[in-house]
Amino acid sequence: MNPDTPLLGIRGFLIDAPEFGRLRSWSDGALIIEGGLIAEVGDYASLSRQPRAQPVRWRHSPRSAVFPGLIDLHAHVPQYPAVARGGGDLLPWLRQHIFPLEREFTGAKGRREASAFFSELARHGTTTAMLYTAVFEDSCEAAFHAAAASGLRVIMGKMMMDVGSYGNLQPTKIASISLHESERLCKTWHGAAGGLLEYAFSPRFAVACSEKLMRAAAELAGKYGAYLQTHLAENTEEIEKVRHQFPAARDYTDVYEMCGLLTPRTVLGHCLHLSDRERAAIAAAGASVAHCPTANLFLRSGLLPLEKMRAAGLRLGLGSDVAAGPELNMWQVMRSAIETQKARSFYESEALIPTPTAALHMATQGAAEALGKGAVIGSFDIGKEADLTIMDYAALLPYRQSSKTVNDLAGEDLASVCIYRGGPHAVLETFVRGQSVFRAPEPELF
Numbered sequence: 001m002n003p004d005t006p007l008l009g010i011r012g013f014l015i016d017a018p019e020f021g022r023l024r025s026w027s028d029g030a031l032i033i034e035g036g037l038i039a040e041v042g043d044y045a046s047l048s049r050q051p052r053a054q055p056v057r058w059r060h061s062p063r064s065a066v067f068p069g070l071i072d073l074h075a076h077v078p079q080y081p082a083v084a085r086g087g088g089d090l091l092p093w094l095r096q097h098i099f100p101l102e103r104e105f106t107g108a109k110g111r112r113e114a115s116a117f118f119s120e121l122a123r124h125g126t127t128t129a130m131l132y133t134a135v136f137e138d139s140c141e142a143a144f145h146a147a148a149a150s151g152l153r154v155i156m157g158k159m160m161m162d163v164g165s166y167g168n169l170q171p172t173k174i175a176s177i178s179l180h181e182s183e184r185l186c187k188t189w190h191g192a193a194g195g196l197l198e199y200a201f202s203p204r205f206a207v208a209c210s211e212k213l214m215r216a217a218a219e220l221a222g223k224y225g226a227y228l229q230t231h232l233a234e235n236t237e238e239i240e241k242v243r244h245q246f247p248a249a250r251d252y253t254d255v256y257e258m259c260g261l262l263t264p265r266t267v268l269g270h271c272l273h274l275s276d277r278e279r280a281a282i283a284a285a286g287a288s289v290a291h292c293p294t295a296n297l298f299l300r301s302g303l304l305p306l307e308k309m310r311a312a313g314l315r316l317g318l319g320s321d322v323a324a325g326p327e328l329n330m331w332q333v334m335r336s337a338i339e340t341q342k343a344r345s346f347y348e349s350e351a352l353i354p355t356p357t358a359a360l361h362m363a364t365q366g367a368a369e370a371l372g373k374g375a376v377i378g379s380f381d382i383g384k385e386a387d388l389t390i391m392d393y394a395a396l397l398p399y400r401q402s403s404k405t406v407n408d409l410a411g412e413d414l415a416s417v418c419i420y421r422g423g424p425h426a427v428l429e430t431f432v433r434g435q436s437v438f439r440a441p442e443p444e445l446f
């Protein structure tokens with residue numbers, strides 16, 4: 001690096017959650033970013049006095065709270081326009097509201113929406129997302145182009161379905177075409193944009209996939225070192241259908257085991273209604289879980305037994321599951337993860353109610369670990385890539401209280417304020433690998 005090139009310094013109330021239930025904070029803290037990596041972290045007073053070969057260009061707002069970039073482990077790009085619509089159970093909701101929309105996610109409409117979607121993620125402070133598109137190769141391709149232009153960290157794949165694809169709404173994708181198109185996309189995009197983009201082979205769920213398709217998807221993911229994503233045990237009617245479609249399987253999870261879909265690069269959406277055997281099998285395979293509490297409440301799918309997931313040793317992060325979840329706002333997903341367990345605690349004495357710190361962990365470091373990226377992103381440890389979101393905490397406090405008031409807050413209090421009241425209205429700036437990917441249109445802030 002040119003010795004005259006200034007380093008980026010971010011000053012603010014730094015908060016991260018490197019472990020489930022452990023919070024770190026620096027009330028007047030600072031990060032020094034060099035070459036996209038976190039080079040230094042600590043108190044501003046000491047870091048600002050440190051002698052360095054290069055000058056530091058400081059970004060600072062007196063009311064900024066700085067968090068690791070939020071990670072959304074599960075969302076559907078084509079579904080975003082249908083958020084908060086319907087609200088019946090999963091399978092009728094898919095037929096009535098989602099399949100007609102996904103079927104149109106192609107051509108010019110697909111390109112337009114794909115490009116708008118990633119700006120929305122950055123505006124919400126989300127820096128990493130694991131996403132499904134529709135069954136069409138063209139709109140998945142357009143979505144990858146848009147993801148590359150956005151600067152975000154994106155793991156994505158073309159939806160794969162070869163059984164009753166989109167219900168009675170054609171086109172049904174035969175397995176060989178779906179596999180061929182997915183492989184072509186994977187070859188182009190897996191590892192693109194300096195590694196920020198990765199491919200996920202994405203069989204929708206066992207109801208919509210043949211064994212042949214699922215087996216072949218797993219083989220391709222292994223061949224290219226790509227991710228796999230699918231849905232598991234979200235809804236009881238879905239589970240019943242799988243039981244009929246795969247009578248030889250011990251349970252729903254066994255269908256995926258038989259097909260080779262459970263790997264350390266697999267992220268399973270939901271996992272609400274599992275037996276101990278199934279949780280143990282997922283943990284043994286090293287696969288991860290995307291917990292999507294806003295979606296599970298919206299479609300009344302169920303309440304995750306979080307304590308059983310933790311006891312099984314499962315890696316777990318959070319997902320918005322737009323459009324089953326009504327918004328991309330990961331702060332609201334954290335809130336919902338807490339409130340789901342609070343609701344369960346009234347009838348389930350074992351319920352594990354996450355603290356705000358634990359919820360923040362699940363949306364940052366925990367999710368990073370679920371992706372196998374725990375050493376790369378998720379917290380403010382030196383050497384990690386500088387993915388972060390800066391929140392205007394004054395915008396979240398009643399009467400826009402002054403920074404003087406906030407200095408009296410502990411890191412836990414500020415994390416809680418963001419979880420219960422946070423959202424895009426308070427995001428000042430979002431960075432991925434030290435590059436700004438969203439900046440609020442208020443020039444006086446920095």
Ligand SMILES: [Zn+2]
Pocket residue numbers: 074075076231269321324
């Ligand atoms: Zn989903």
